[in-house]
Amino acid sequence: MDIRITGLKMVQRAHSGHIGGAFSMSEIMSVLYFDKMNIRPDEPDWEDRDRFVLSKGHCTVALYPTLALRGFFAPELLDTFRKIDGHLSGHAEMRYVPGVDMSTGSLGQGFSAAVGMALGAKLRGKDLSVYAVMGDGEIQEGQIWEACMFAGAQKLDNLIGIVDSNKVQLDGTVKEVLDTGDLRQKFESFGFFVQSVDGHDVEAFADAIDRAKAEKGRPSMIIADTVKGKGISFMEGQSAWHGKTPDEEQFKTAFAELYQRAEELGA
Amino acid sequence: MAEKIATRHAYGESLEKLGEDPRIVALDTDVSTCTMSVIFGKRYPDRFFNCGIAEANMIGMAAGLSTFGYIPFVHAFAMFMAGRGYDQIRNSICYPGLNVKCIGTHAGLSVGEDGATHQCVEDIALMRAIPGMTVICPADGKETVEAVRAIARYQGPVYLRLGRLAVETVTDVDGYTYQIGKAVQLRQGSDVAIIATGLMAGEAVRAADMLKEEGIAARVLNMHTIKPLDEEAVLKAAEETGCIVTAEEHNVMGGLGGTVSEVLAEGCPVPMRRIGVQDRFGRSGDARELLKQYHICAEDICLAAKKVIVQKEK
Numbered sequence: 001m002d003i004r005i006t007g008l009k010m011v012q013r014a015h016s017g018h019i020g021g022a023f024s025m026s027e028i029m030s031v032l033y034f035d036k037m038n039i040r041p042d043e044p045d046w047e048d049r050d051r052f053v054l055s056k057g058h059c060t061v062a063l064y065p066t067l068a069l070r071g072f073f074a075p076e077l078l079d080t081f082r083k084i085d086g087h088l089s090g091h092a093e094m095r096y097v098p099g100v101d102m103s104t105g106s107l108g109q110g111f112s113a114a115v116g117m118a119l120g121a122k123l124r125g126k127d128l129s130v131y132a133v134m135g136d137g138e139i140q141e142g143q144i145w146e147a148c149m150f151a152g153a154q155k156l157d158n159l160i161g162i163v164d165s166n167k168v169q170l171d172g173t174v175k176e177v178l179d180t181g182d183l184r185q186k187f188e189s190f191g192f193f194v195q196s197v198d199g200h201d202v203e204a205f206a207d208a209i210d211r212a213k214a215e216k217g218r219p220s221m222i223i224a225d226t227v228k229g230k231g232i233s234f235m236e237g238q239s240a241w242h243g244k245t246p247d248e249e250q251f252k253t254a255f256a257e258l259y260q261r262a263e264e265l266g267a
Numbered sequence: 268m269a270e271k272i273a274t275r276h277a278y279g280e281s282l283e284k285l286g287e288d289p290r291i292v293a294l295d296t297d298v299s300t301c302t303m304s305v306i307f308g309k310r311y312p313d314r315f316f317n318c319g320i321a322e323a324n325m326i327g328m329a330a331g332l333s334t335f336g337y338i339p340f341v342h343a344f345a346m347f348m349a350g351r352g353y354d355q356i357r358n359s360i361c362y363p364g365l366n367v368k369c370i371g372t373h374a375g376l377s378v379g380e381d382g383a384t385h386q387c388v389e390d391i392a393l394m395r396a397i398p399g400m401t402v403i404c405p406a407d408g409k410e411t412v413e414a415v416r417a418i419a420r421y422q423g424p425v426y427l428r429l430g431r432l433a434v435e436t437v438t439d440v441d442g443y444t445y446q447i448g449k450a451v452q453l454r455q456g457s458d459v460a461i462i463a464t465g466l467m468a469g470e471a472v473r474a475a476d477m478l479k480e481e482g483i484a485a486r487v488l489n490m491h492t493i494k495p496l497d498e499e500a501v502l503k504a505a506e507e508t509g510c511i512v513t514a515e516e517h518n519v520m521g522g523l524g525g526t527v528s529e530v531l532a533e534g535c536p537v538p539m540r541r542i543g544v545q546d547r548f549g550r551s552g553d554a555r556e557l558l559k560q561y562h563i564c565a566e567d568i569c570l571a572a573k574k575v576i577v578q579k580e581k
Contacts, residue, residue: 051334094363101334106358112324113359116331116339119316123292124335143355146324154316 001262006065014082020241022061024166024226029066041071044098053102055110056135057091072099108141118159137169151219152191159219166228192221199224271433277408279303281415295342302342302372326355333365345371349390375516377432379554386549392521394426395494402494404428406468413445450500456484460504467514474568505535510575519543538578540571
């Protein structure tokens, strides 16, 4: 919830940002950065760290708050999101933002970089995991499947791909725009160990990560069943909220819902 | 006459020598026996990856590999490196400033018989338009060896343009040193300056010899680095000769002719002509015959040189 609240504040200050796809992956980020990933926030370039690639690079509204809350940089820096005098670019930016392992934004490219990192880690003999989160619309890009083919053929078992399957893309639902069909079957045929889990159930997702790490001899893909705009009633499942900024009234409602949910969770 | 060698062959041998550095890794897209990365692959199989016919993924993976301290050399035909891989080179390599070397072979018309789909005459323009990219096009085998060493040492993204055709060595001139961004003078002269890149450097030298017989002293500058351009050498040539001819196996738009004319227009406007592909697609045919048909030979350079000399004297 903290990631969502911090993210929404960030969008409010910037007057822009992609909320929908960020809110569908908030639990994913929380499990990775606060539980599973082996990282050192005070030493962001530590060479033995686990790597994370936000292949759906537009969802910095999930990434930057996570990094700030995890201690990679001061939360005040979030005020510079999408601002001309700051470095928190609209899409993920590795050169100037501590904790960002790859610059992304052009869809389909991040996963290839993650595959390259997994290969690099193997070559260096490093025992670390490389995580990459893709959108379920993003995987319409052919490059994703080129990368899958390589990762499968090379048996990169240190690679854990995650599809944030929120079923909605910019123009409409994934089914309407271009149905991607049976993803489990597709990824399996590319040589992946595939798991389907509820992407908002932190325990189930954490267990899936453990199983993926334990799996040897093939890369992993976790298809996370999620809801676009999760946590805000009027945004949930709506393609209109892919990249739209709420008005003042909508911000009020959204924050009220998030704070109420946070209270219920005892946060 | 010296033995002819294709720049891609010189490249392959040179990359193999560089392989002593354990940071060098090579990736190819099922054309390793054409790009000649196969030589490295045979010597260092653990650091060679055939990515299949998938340029986009290869370039993206190279970005990831470079973050682990490797220096990836990625290989494809120029058409599919700079053309198909443009977005990946721009966003995954150049934007984050990663240390990846993009090798585009079989560039230009001189691919010959394979025809227009494989004759990339836009790669220099595409690559040079990307901020932070270094663009290099060696004149011959000897220079290629120097260029490969230099780009391996250089920290940052590079596009290296190589050709299929065997070419004569023209850079065995006294005092030759290779430095990224520094033009090499192959002939002295003050009547006109011919600025050439890639295999056209050989044509430029031939043109200068032909002009000499007519009493015209042509300076020849081998512009092996198109970006960053040696603006000083261009402006000096313009000031000292008063007219310029550029020569490239590339569209005259956006390539060497384009970049030289930009510098001249701002710094020292003098009469100039651009020898190159005149905004047309290539076609199948023998490489040398194609260069003739597209008017990018020594004879065409001579004609252009005489025209700009007349123009400057008006």
